[in-house]
Amino acid sequence: MTQTLDEFAATIVPAQMGNARIAIDAFITAYNKGEAELLDIRVPEETAVWQLNFGLRIPANELPARLDELPKDKLLVVACPLTDRSNMARSYLIAQGFNAKYLQGGLLGLVDRLKGVGAQDIRLDR
Amino acid sequence: MNDIPFADYLRRFDYDERVAMKIQLPELLKLYAEGQVQLIDIRFNEEYAAWRLGIGRHIPLNELPDRLDELDPNKTIVTMCPHYDRAEIARLFLTLKGFHARYLTDGMLGLANHLRGDRARDYMDALQSDTTNH
Numbered sequence: 537m538t539q540t541l542d543e544f545a546a547t548i549v550p551a552q553m554g555n556a557r558i559a560i561d562a563f564i565t566a567y568n569k570g571e572a573e574l575l576d577i578r579v580p581e582e583t584a585v586w587q588l589n590f591g592l593r594i595p596a597n598e599l600p601a602r603l604d605e606l607p608k609d610k611l612l613v614v615a616c617p618l619t620d621r622s623n624m625a626r627s628y629l630i631a632q633g634f635n636a637k638y639l640q641g642g643l644l645g646l647v648d649r650l651k652g653v654g655a656q657d658i659r660l661d662r
Numbered sequence: 663m664n665d666i667p668f669a670d671y672l673r674r675f676d677y678d679e680r681v682a683m684k685i686q687l688p689e690l691l692k693l694y695a696e697g698q699v700q701l702i703d704i705r706f707n708e709e710y711a712a713w714r715l716g717i718g719r720h721i722p723l724n725e726l727p728d729r730l731d732e733l734d735p736n737k738t739i740v741t742m743c744p745h746y747d748r749a750e751i752a753r754l755f756l757t758l759k760g761f762h763a764r765y766l767t768d769g770m771l772g773l774a775n776h777l778r779g780d781r782a783r784d785y786m787d788a789l790q791s792d793t794t795n796h
Contacts, residue, residue: 581783586715586774617778644775647713651744651771655709 541631556626558637560649563613568659572611575636576643577625582617588643590660591615596625603632615639615646663735663760671758683753685740685764687776693738695789700737703770704752705744715770717789718742723752733761742766742773 547555558566566572567590574591576583583593594602596616606612612634616622622638629636639646650658685693693699694717701718703710710720721729723743733739739761741752749765756763768776777785 578778579783581786582778584716584786585777585782586713586770588713589711617775644771647774648744648771650712651709652706655706655712658712660711 539630539633544627544630556623556637557619557640558611558613559640560645563639563646564649564657566611567613568657568662570610570662572613573607574639575606575612575614575625577614577616577621578643586647588646590658590662596621599625599628603634606634608634610635612636613639615643617644618642665760666758668758683750683757683764684767685738687766687768687772690740690766690773691777691785694740695785695792698738699740700734702733702739702741702752703743704741704748705770709744715773723748726752726755730759735761737762739763740766742770744771745769
């Protein structure tokens with residue numbers, strides 16, 4: 537199901553943008569069901585500052601060499617601190633045939649959501 | 663170390679203390695790199711399980727009274743939580759226990775927001791090159 541970049545470009549219209557991204561709560565629900573995997577594409581110096589204790593960690597610039605580490609049977613939710621890099625990485629993964637969306641609100645939005653009692657909403661034992 | 667009676671602390675509380683009890687990110691990052699600060703994440707265990715900083719130590723707020731021996735009385739203890747409300751409770755407790763403590767006004771979310779991209783690289787590289795303090 538590899539999509540060429542030409543085909544991908546044809547989907548960049550307002551009606552399709554909802555398919556490009558996923559909201560934080562929708563991600564948490566899909567993750568807890570085992571239907572989605574998180575992909576943190578920050579550089580190593582950023583993950584050294586702080587780490588999520590779930591999901592995959594592959595820097596964006598290493599993705600081309602490490603595609604075999606990505607699940608094909610799950611929605612890949614690509615995330616960076618905000619959404620600029622994750623959107624680019626998501627486009628790349630789509631062109632490589634993966635089912636991928638970028639995380640709306642970014643990792644900063646996610647850790648804000650996981651504060652206090654909210655931290656119990658993510659299933660770490662999934 | 664000597665405990666400070668809460669009432670005495672309040673009687674002495676003035677404009678200077680109102681400023682001194684807080685620390686902002688730029689000063690924190692500088693003092694931490696210089697080895698003058700012990701960083702304490704006081705969030706609940708479930709929060710720490712979800713994500714954590716690569717620097718500092720985790721002591722949940724409700725375990726702090728029983729784990730004071732893990733704190734370095736020769737350093738400034740900087741408490742932090744996602745924002746700053748619980749960090750301020752921890753800061754006050756530690757101050758009354760005789761520690762020099764401040765709370766991070768920007769919170770852990772502010773720190774995560776600040777140290778991204780090139781700023782994360784530059785700061786972590788600087789810490790790496792000067793490991794004597796850590």
